[in-house]
Amino acid sequence: MTLRDFIDKLLGRQPASANVARERLQLVLAHDRSDLNPELLEQMRREILEVVSRYVEIDLDEGDVSLETEDRVTALVANLPIKRARPLAEPGTAADADPASASSAPAGDGAIATA
Amino acid sequence: MTAPGTRYILICSGKGGVGKTTLTANLGIALARQGVRTAVLDADFGLRNLDLLLGLENRIVFTAQEVLAGSCRLEQALVKHKQEPNLALLPAGNPRMLEWLKPEDMQRIAAMLGEQFDIVLIDCPAGIEDGFKNAVAAAQEAIVITTPEVSAVRDADRVIGLLNSHGVQPIQLVLNRVRPKMMANQEMLSVSDVTDILALPLLGLVMEDEQVIVSTNRGEPLTLNGTKSPAALAYNNIARRLRGEEVPLLDPTKAGRGLRAKLGRLMTTKIF
Ligand SMILES: Nc1ncnc2c1ncn2[C@@H]1O[C@H](COP(=O)(O)OP(=O)(O)OP(=O)(O)O)[C@@H](O)[C@H]1O
Numbered sequence: 001m002t003l004r005d006f007i008d009k010l011l012g013r014q015p016a017s018a019n020v021a022r023e024r025l026q027l028v029l030a031h032d033r034s035d036l037n038p039e040l041l042e043q044m045r046r047e048i049l050e051v052v053s054r055y056v057e058i059d060l061d062e063g064d065v066s067l068e069t070e071d072r073v074t075a076l077v078a079n080l081p082i083k084r085a086r087p088l089a090e091p092g093t094a095a096d097a098d099p100a101s102a103s104s105a106p107a108g109d110g111a112i113a114t115a
Numbered sequence: 116m117t118a119p120g121t122r123y124i125l126i127c128s129g130k131g132g133v134g135k136t137t138l139t140a141n142l143g144i145a146l147a148r149q150g151v152r153t154a155v156l157d158a159d160f161g162l163r164n165l166d167l168l169l170g171l172e173n174r175i176v177f178t179a180q181e182v183l184a185g186s187c188r189l190e191q192a193l194v195k196h197k198q199e200p201n202l203a204l205l206p207a208g209n210p211r212m213l214e215w216l217k218p219e220d221m222q223r224i225a226a227m228l229g230e231q232f233d234i235v236l237i238d239c240p241a242g243i244e245d246g247f248k249n250a251v252a253a254a255q256e257a258i259v260i261t262t263p264e265v266s267a268v269r270d271a272d273r274v275i276g277l278l279n280s281h282g283v284q285p286i287q288l289v290l291n292r293v294r295p296k297m298m299a300n301q302e303m304l305s306v307s308d309v310t311d312i313l314a315l316p317l318l319g320l321v322m323e324d325e326q327v328i329v330s331t332n333r334g335e336p337l338t339l340n341g342t343k344s345p346a347a348l349a350y351n352n353i354a355r356r357l358r359g360e361e362v363p364l365l366d367p368t369k370a371g372r373g374l375r376a377k378l379g380r381l382m383t384t385k386i387f
């Protein structure tokens with residue numbers, strides 16, 4: 001954050017347009033570069049959440065699966081806060097899940113990088 | 116396919132009207148003045164303008180079209196610049212050429228030019244369709260030119276992706292129409308914003324400069340007459356860097372010494 005951003009925030013002013021431009025560009029380029037249309041991304045997000053929820057209970061309000069881009073590398077970043085591990089494999093949903101490994105699953109970020 | 120030793124440099128942008136042709140003309144003259152045998156190839160067959168910016172529009176007899184058809188020799192089509200004989204233009208042919216022109220045709224032209232020139236600058240049309248694909252076929256390296264605006268940067272990013280997939284290397288960036296005051300006020304994407312986002316090395320910065328328009332009116336590129344305008348200096352420096360000389364880049368928002376510039380620097384300092 002720059003001094004200008006700080007003052008803007010303090011005074012409740014709109015952020016400088018260059019910052020808005022940078023953020024909008026980063027987002028649109030993450031999508032352009034991955035060649036994923038928003039619909040496919042949404043479908044992937046739903047499926048990822050579905051798979052993960054089979055093993056652990058996640059906070060759906062705080063959860064976030066999004067594309068980020070840096071140095072021409074686009075990453076799929078999932079940030080899924082875990083409330084608790086599912087105590088037992090529920091029939092039909094996680095038939096082949098190992099409850100022991102599910103309970104020790106690490107919380108937080110997973111990233112899949114694509115060139 | 117292309118002669119060894121000759122550098123084939125594509126000047127492209129994706130978005131139209133960001134300054135490709137102006138850069139090609141000025142860089143061509145600047146390189147020629149620095150002793151480099153330079154050809155500028157107008158690959159914008161649909162909307163050719165390079166002849167006009169160089170002031171050579173009345174001296175065109177034959178074009179790339181007749182060269183490809185075998186109805187004239189390359190020498191007959193090349194238009195030598197009177198004041199800078201190191202520079203020659205190969206004019207674009209009739210827009211109807213687009214109906215049959217293929218990437219291999221551009222490669223043939225490039226190979227012919229390679230026999231007598233050290234550097235071939237290729238003025239690319241806007242867009243990423245056939246015109247771009249033809250032009251890129253003749254290139255080994257590229258200069259991507261953009262302005263600090265969201266649409267131009269986005270289109271530049273698309274083009275960089277395509278250049279990468281064509282194996283064009285190196286790709287360098289020119290940032291055009293920079294307004295230092297707006298940058299200092301953070302109302303324009305900064306130089307590092309653009310270089311970070313596009314992840315390309317910066318070859319040069321060209322200021323927004325009224326003299327560009329004056330020079331195009333006359334058909335005399337700014338680099339022709341030793342003009343001291345900011346853009347002229349920038350084009351000359353780009354030519355020197357292209358030849359491997361180390362010429363420092365100035366951050367436009369850090370160049371000023373007045374109170375305004377100092378305040379601008381203070382405001383853009385990262386505090387956390
Ligand atoms: N640094 C500059 N300062 C002021 N005006 C500029 C600058 N660079 C370019 N221009 C102006 O911008 C306009 C477009 O420039 P130019 O024709 O070189 O762009 P282009 O990328 O070749 O366009 P096209 O995509 O149509 O081929 C021209 O009117 C030119 O004079």
Ligand SMILES: [Mg+2]
Nearest residue numbers: 135136159164
């Ligand atoms: Mg042009």
